[in-house]
Amino acid sequence: MPQRWIRWPRPTGLAYGADYNPEQWPEEVWHEDVRLMREAGVNMVSVGIFSWARLQPAPDRWNFGWLDRVLDLLHEGGVAVDLATATASPPPWLTHAHPEILPVDHEGRRLHHGGRQAWCPSSPVYREHALRLTEEMAVRYGGHPALALWHVSNELGCHNARCHCDVSAAAFRVWLRERHTTLDGLNAAWSTDFWSQVYSDWEEILPPRLAASYVNPTQQLDFARFCSDALRDQLRAERDVLRRVTPDVPVTTNFMIMGESRNMDYASWAGEVDLVSNDHYPVRARERPEIELAFSADLTRGVAGGAPWLLMEHATGAVNWQPVNVARPAGAMRLGSLAHVARGADGACFFQWRASRAGAEKYHSGMVPHAGTRSKIWREVVGLGRDLGALAEIAGSRVVSEVAMVFDWEAWWAAELDSHPSDRIRYRELALGWYEALWRAGVSVDVVPPGTALDGYRLVLAPTLHLTTDETNRRLAGHVEAGGHLLTTYFSGIVDENDHVRLGGYPGAFRDLLGVRTEEFFPLLPGATVTVHTEAAGPAWTATEWTELLETSTATAVARYADGPLAGVPAVTVNSHGAGRAWYVATRLDPGAVDALLARVLAEAGAGPVAETTPGLEVVRRRGPASDYLFALNHSAAPGWLRAGGTDLLTGTEHAPDGWIEVPATDLVVLRVPRP
Missing domain, CATH: 3.20.20.80 (Glycosidases)
Incomplete structure (x- = not known):
């Protein structure tokens, strides 16, 4: 590096x-x-x-x-x-x-x-x-x-x-x-x-x-x-x-x-x-x-x-x-x-x-x-x-981040080759959709190549990681076995570095890690949607683009399709593996559903927002030798609020710890926060 x-x-x-x-x-x-x-x-x-x-x-x-x-x-x-x-x-x-x-x-x-x-x-x-x-x-x-x-x-x-x-x-x-x-x-x-x-x-x-x-x-x-x-x-x-x-x-x-x-x-x-x-x-x-x-x-x-x-x-x-x-x-x-x-x-x-x-x-x-x-x-x-x-x-x-997202250019190239089950797969946009949900939740993310060491992260996301090497597979499995959480999505783990399908059922490389097996893809036509019901009480979710004929082995179904050709089939699962948990999302969920699911995954992983804010603020923390630097940016037309303390480097204002600081519309606050 x-x-x-x-x-x-x-x-x-x-x-x-x-x-x-x-x-x-x-x-x-x-x-x-x-x-x-x-x-x-x-x-x-x-x-x-x-x-x-x-x-x-x-x-x-x-x-x-x-x-x-x-x-x-x-x-x-x-x-x-x-x-x-x-x-x-x-x-x-x-x-x-x-x-x-x-x-x-x-x-x-x-x-x-x-x-x-x-x-x-x-x-x-x-x-x-x-x-x-x-x-x-x-x-x-x-x-x-x-x-x-x-x-x-x-x-x-x-x-x-x-x-x-x-x-x-x-x-x-x-x-x-x-x-x-x-x-x-x-x-x-x-x-x-x-x-x-x-x-x-x-x-x-x-x-x-x-x-x-x-x-x-x-x-x-x-x-x-x-x-x-x-x-x-x-x-x-x-x-x-x-x-x-x-x-x-x-x-x-x-x-x-x-x-x-x-x-x-x-x-x-x-x-x-x-x-x-x-x-x-x-x-x-x-x-x-x-x-x-x-x-x-x-x-x-x-x-x-x-x-x-x-x-x-x-x-x-x-x-x-x-x-x-x-x-x-x-x-x-x-x-x-x-x-x-x-x-x-x-x-x-x-x-x-x-x-x-x-x-x-x-x-x-x-x-x-x-x-x-x-x-x-x-x-x-x-x-x-x-x-x-x-x-x-x-x-x-x-x-400083507790969450990582794996992003791989070779997986991008492979996922968007021709002659696939659907030509609607857009690798970067799918990754960006999950990233947006983390952004809305105020959670800091390191977007990293697949060779990055994952120890220290509470949660790792690997959306649509279509092409994977055996080394990547071991790295992700090791993260979960050591107590970390992993979330991956459909069309992941499907082919090796030569674009050869990993046989035995999808998602080939991750079947044991996820505790599931898919026997057939059921991609959706443009404009088609299916309804997804969670196992817990709550509003129904909407899904588009992709579904799978999936069965669980050791995994537990978190949500199932309520209609369409796969009614009753699991759409979202979670599996205990070693000391950690591995989540699988076998469809493309609407943004509200992604928010709701990620809230649960983050809570179970013990990962949270960088700081307490009102909705809509972008908050990031940089760490120096003696101090942290907390950025709170407001891209909206209304004021936002940040709960923190320290010295505002842009104005010189001193803010008491745990107070609420106004972040004006289309403006930002940058705090120096001394560490004990």
């Missing part, structure tokens, strides 16, 4: 800044930029991210003078630099001279220059040129006093995650040899006797290109793994150059743990960087975007192994790439930024410093908007800088 920063000479406290693209502006603007950065409290900016064409205008010609002046100017202004390797987008001269580096889609269409990330992750030509640029950057700027952090590429895989060209095909075959060793091993893993797909020569194997019917599912799964690994290899290659030249400067790259960004297995990337960084942009059309933000932040922290991380990009206002780019109302930028900090970020940075006047992202908001400093956004930017300065002491503290 990633370590703390190797060297962080500044900024002290929490990082605050943005992507800075001075090459887009006349040089006379640069001095004004640094003056405004100081006014806003900015202490770090990312520089050079899309500057390759400016830095290397021709194969054997370099132009570093302008960047020298920018870094000197920032240093004089007291602003640290997260310096990019500038390899994110190759210059036109490179793709013109070597069109073979351009990516190819699964239909065989070569993509062209004109956007960004116009390169194949497996291209040796691209890598040769990218590493040459990286070395030039490292040698020239490795000793610059402004340099605080190296930034490899930018959002690796955002637009070029999967290339199906012949170069990628050759690299895929090399990867497959390393994974499966022999053709017999590959044919067994891919079950190629089905549909006469047995391979007799490695050269016969291709990426999963457009075919007449469904492509082999394990081939699809392995290609997803290969593509993530190919991008990770590019990260490693640039990082290795930086570490060789500047071993004391920490290295990061910005992940995209948000929304439907599913192509990169970030859990396998985290150990390659010294600091995990993430970009996050909520989908404004969501009814409660603040909950998806919290989920993504908690998942970023889980990928980072619980260590503090950095929010590298988010937006001051609207973005430019959603169907309708909704502006953020007053206060929303502040709350969103500090919600990330509450959940483990040691800084909040934006794309970008100054909103572009031209180009594809000219309508993406910036810290300095098109309207200039006479604007709502600028006033909020300056205010947020003051807030982050007031919260400086929390840097390095860690979030």
Whole structure:
């Protein structure tokens, strides 16, 4: 897992800044930029991210003078630099001279220059040129006093995650040899006797290109793994150059743990960087975007192994790439930024410093908007800088949680392959549904990869963990045997790492742990619902999407279907296993039912909310060496109340222990709570 920063000479406290693209502006603007950065409290900016064409205008010609002046100017202004390797987008001269580096889609269409990330992750030509640029950057700027952090590429895989060209095909075959060793091993893993797909020569194997019917599912799964690994290899290659030249400067790259960004297995990337960084942009059309933000932040922290991380990009206002780019109302930028900090970020940075006047992202908001400093956004930017300065002491503290949720990119890929019982399975959305219930209950959650140690958690959730390895199965069973609680849901434990069904009845890997056996899936058509009655008195629940013909062995039925083809069959069960309890939810429950069920599960597990509040407050606790830091954020239009005591770091107000503290509408309270 990633370590703390190797060297962080500044900024002290929490990082605050943005992507800075001075090459887009006349040089006379640069001095004004640094003056405004100081006014806003900015202490770090990312520089050079899309500057390759400016830095290397021709194969054997370099132009570093302008960047020298920018870094000197920032240093004089007291602003640290997260310096990019500038390899994110190759210059036109490179793709013109070597069109073979351009990516190819699964239909065989070569993509062209004109956007960004116009390169194949497996291209040796691209890598040769990218590493040459990286070395030039490292040698020239490795000793610059402004340099605080190296930034490899930018959002690796955002637009070029999967290339199906012949170069990628050759690299895929090399990867497959390393994974499966022999053709017999590959044919067994891919079950190629089905549909006469047995391979007799490695050269016969291709990426999963457009075919007449469904492509082999394990081939699809392995290609997803290969593509993530190919991008990770590019990260490693640039990082290795930086570490060789500047071993004391920490290295990061910005992940995209948000929304439907599913192509990169970030859990396998985290150990390659010294600091995990993430970009996050909520989908404004969501009814409660603040909950998806919290989920993504908690998942970023889980990928980072619980260590503090950095929010590298988010937006001051609207973005430019959603169907309708909704502006953020007053206060929303502040709350969103500090919600990330509450959940483990040691800084909040934006794309970008100054909103572009031209180009594809000219309508993406910036810290300095098109309207200039006479604007709502600028006033909020300056205010947020003051807030982050007031919260400086929390840097390095860690979030405390009693509950974990297991999240696995490989399970995500496998759950959403074609030819399944239902094409309505959306792995991340199902996980988010259970997370929302915990958020509503005020319970802090660590969203973690499957290899995470689970001791110390009272409750672990593993929703729709479709693909599992034997090691994951042992880890979850061991958690329950040792006295922990586990809740998993339908379509979990079904296949192994090769997408082979675990035979003997569903949910294969978890049958004994859960004390149940399902003999057949009964997915529901869109719009269909069934009624679920609990064994205890109470209102009926509604379920959609999925049901199962399930029988109990050692488990006890908690709820049963009241109608539909499976009337009387258990829908929710609990099983005592070792010293703990394992819960199984064999259908998709409505949000009210999830709330009610989780209230019981949490109570039995002995896990509760972070603090006592009125409904609707978002509460998170970070733990430092001597004090806890309690964040209470109110996203609603009405005041909320928090029962706690301590010093409000944002106002200086002292609150007596166990008193009720008002959290105003669209505002927050951050308390320093000394520990005995």
